[in-house]
């Protein structure tokens with residue numbers, strides 16, 4: 001397979017700045033890596049792309065402008081680094097991107113460690129597969145990482161290690177934002193763990209979707225948040241020891257903290273906005289880092305990427321809906337604006353970087 005010396009990548013030029021497509025040298029592989037020709041990419045639908053562009057979350061880019069973004073990658077392996085035996089040139093694979101020149105998804109080629117790559121499930125299209133990496137990893141990290149203040153989770157035993165799947169039977173969970181990409185996987189992981197009831201918030205129009213994923217009770221997201229603790233108590237009198245807030249604005253975080261039982265864990269996906277005055281010892285707030293690309297999460301990521309294809313092929317996990325957006329990398333800024341303004345709904349936008357002219 002011929003590999004071009006140059007490729008196109010989308011660069012964020014500065015904090016809150018514009019994007020520019022540039023031709024740059026292609027990547028050189030290190031041992032254990034594979035070079036992936038990116039055929040499709042979940043463009044901009046990940047809110048993290050606009051948040052790291054415009055908000056204080058730009059710290060994730062480390063000030064390294066021009067910066068490459070993009071967290072979801074599907075493509076074809078075109079080259080194997082030394083020592084890689086698990087894959088072959090021509091394999092269709094997917095992996096999570098990151099804010100680095102090699103890993104970022106908004107470019108035509110990525111280079112990634114082979115143990116954080118999985119084959120595209122046979123029953124999914126490339127577009128559907130591009131909706132998986134960031135959202136699933138964020139849900140999984142919030143469930144399975146040990147509880148610390150940063151980059152952590154609720155310390156739940158992974159469903160693939162809990163053989164009888166009964167460990168959390170009868171334990172309720174409350175999930176904010178079940179229709180979000182992260183929330184859809186949080187519901188599925190809750191069901192696979194045996195949590196019950198699985199209570200979530202979402203628009204009424206998503207009732208069938210949320211039930212099909214495993215939610216047992218859906219609370220209309222338009223209900224004033226002040227009424228949520230009472231609504232939850234109507235559903236279960238068992239203390240809620242795990243709240244997963246897949247929305248994590250300041251209001252949902254604080255309501256989630258109110259719903260949480262003493263000695264419970266509130267997993268949040270943005271910076272901690274829980275009112276310091278209401279925090280009590282034993283009620284943990286944990287900030288989830290939804291990536292396998294740092295040391296503390298690598299083991300979980302490797303464990304998941306060994307199994308992930310099978311989970312989708314066997315129907316253990318279901319992907320989110322997707323919407324293909326034509327235009328390649330050039331389509332990302334407008335698509336990102338749709339994400340930022342909250343008009344996309346319960347699906348992920350996908351672009352194909354090779355279409356870039």
Ligand SMILES: NC(=O)c1ccc[n+]([C@@H]2O[C@H](COP(=O)([O-])OP(=O)(O)OC[C@H]3O[C@@H](n4cnc5c(N)ncnc54)[C@H](OP(=O)(O)O)[C@@H]3O)[C@@H](O)[C@H]2O)c1
Nearest residue numbers: 047138177179180181182203221246269288289290345346
């Ligand atoms: N910490 C991390 O590593 C990490 C990683 C990934 C994502 N995140 C964060 O996680 C959050 C979710 O990301 P995502 O990609 O899953 O989002 P998404 O798919 O873009 O979320 C859109 C969905 O959320 C629903 N929604 C929005 N506000 C809601 C609310 N207040 N209550 C209930 N539902 C609500 C929308 O419903 P309607 O259609 O009814 O409007 C829509 O269905 C974002 O804040 C993102 O920045 C963090």
